[in-house]
Amino acid sequence: MPVTMSEIKLPEVELNIYTPREPVEATIVENRLCTKESSPNFVRHVTFDISGTELEGHVQVGQSIGILPPGEDENGRPHKLRLYSVSSPTEGEDGQPHLISTTVKRTIEEFDNNELYLGVCSNYLADLQPGDKVRMTGPSGRRFLLPQNATDFNYVMFATGTGIAPYRGMIKELLKAGIENDIVLIFGCPYRTDLLYADYFEPLDEEHPNFHYLPHISREARRADGTKKYVQTCLWDAAELLDPLLEQENTLLYICGLKGMEAGIYRALGKKKLTQYLDIREPAVNKKPEDWDEKDLKRYVKPSARTFVEVY
Numbered sequence: 001m002p003v004t005m006s007e008i009k010l011p012e013v014e015l016n017i018y019t020p021r022e023p024v025e026a027t028i029v030e031n032r033l034c035t036k037e038s039s040p041n042f043v044r045h046v047t048f049d050i051s052g053t054e055l056e057g058h059v060q061v062g063q064s065i066g067i068l069p070p071g072e073d074e075n076g077r078p079h080k081l082r083l084y085s086v087s088s089p090t091e092g093e094d095g096q097p098h099l100i101s102t103t104v105k106r107t108i109e110e111f112d113n114n115e116l117y118l119g120v121c122s123n124y125l126a127d128l129q130p131g132d133k134v135r136m137t138g139p140s141g142r143r144f145l146l147p148q149n150a151t152d153f154n155y156v157m158f159a160t161g162t163g164i165a166p167y168r169g170m171i172k173e174l175l176k177a178g179i180e181n182d183i184v185l186i187f188g189c190p191y192r193t194d195l196l197y198a199d200y201f202e203p204l205d206e207e208h209p210n211f212h213y214l215p216h217i218s219r220e221a222r223r224a225d226g227t228k229k230y231v232q233t234c235l236w237d238a239a240e241l242l243d244p245l246l247e248q249e250n251t252l253l254y255i256c257g258l259k260g261m262e263a264g265i266y267r268a269l270g271k272k273k274l275t276q277y278l279d280i281r282e283p284a285v286n287k288k289p290e291d292w293d294e295k296d297l298k299r300y301v302k303p304s305a306r307t308f309v310e311v312y
């Protein structure tokens with residue numbers, strides 16, 4: 001039976017149990033590197049013990065937590081909180097409700113004058129050791145969630161970088177709930193050294209015929225026509241799998257990761273006439289998707305009710 005879109009019911013979630021004025025203290029229990037040692041990027045899997053706090057059992061997969069780094073900004077004000085997607089399932093890391101995890105990428109920038117800038121919160125978090133305490137807020141986020149009736153749907157999930165984080169928990173949760181529908185995870189990164197959680201997704205892919213893990217590496221092998229592989233080129237590269245799935249009425253699309261990734265996906269959906277995943281308004285509706293400019297993509301091409309987006 002196809003599911004109609006009015007049947008996507010998102011769960012009621014707790015929001016901001018802890019705020020920047022009244023954060024809670026969590027303890028680091030694990031902090032390990034997820035990228036390969038030869039990668040120029042540093043992404044870490046960080047697990048927190050939230051025992052005895054009201055976060056225990058109240059953080060839904062897809063939500064984020066806030067971290068308050070110590071110290072002050074250049075104006076002498078306390079540093080603002082930064083959000084990090086939760087990468088553990090709702091039932092907690094390894095099924096333990098007092099443990100939640102996230103996936104943090106160190107922000108490191110080099111400017112033209114050779115000055116290096118180290119992001120405040122990501123480097124603080126990435127440096128923490130087991131036993132260290134951290135001030136936490138949240139949870140936050142009420143839309144980038146799995147529906148209540150989650151196993152009724154198929155899922156096509158696009159991720160770049162740490163955008164993989166929420167899918168780690170979501171996919172574990174869906175498979176544990178015995179989903180028989182299909183889940184496709186498309187993860188884009190420049191080199192294979194930046195594949196995150198491949199050792200987690202590959203065995204799941206082998207074990208579950210309805211879970212399809214499609215890493216898409218942009219700067220190594222090219223596509224047959226010589227162009228680079230991006231997450232959206234998967235719509236053509238894996239058309240045999242994706243075409244029939246995306247045509248089904250009960251398929252949902254999730255997009256998470258680098259801001260701007262949604263533009264390429266929206267254009268690709270438009271080109272493939274998969275406009276049920278988009279809410280396209282005048283004047284974009286009268287243009288070819290390949291001609292949608294930044295203004296169109298900002299104002300007139302939006303995700304439809306079947307598309308969930310978290311980009312930053």
Ligand SMILES: Cc1cc2nc3c(=O)[nH]c(=O)nc-3n(C[C@H](O)[C@H](O)[C@H](O)COP(=O)(O)OP(=O)(O)OC[C@H]3O[C@@H](n4cnc5c(N)ncnc54)[C@H](O)[C@@H]3O)c2cc1C
Binds near residue numbers: 104162163165
């Ligand atoms: C909903 C949501 C979920 C998120 N989930 C994740 C996640 O799962 N994992 C993750 O890693 N991130 C995630 N983020 C991003 C995260 O919140 C932070 O923005 C990120 O870690 C960078 O924070 P930072 O404090 O390290 O960098 P900041 O210090 O805030 O710097 C950010 C940028 O500002 C510029 N900048 C700031 N100050 C200066 C300066 N003095 N000189 C020069 N340049 C400067 C630099 O370009 C720098 O790259 C998420 C964001 C959102 C909104």
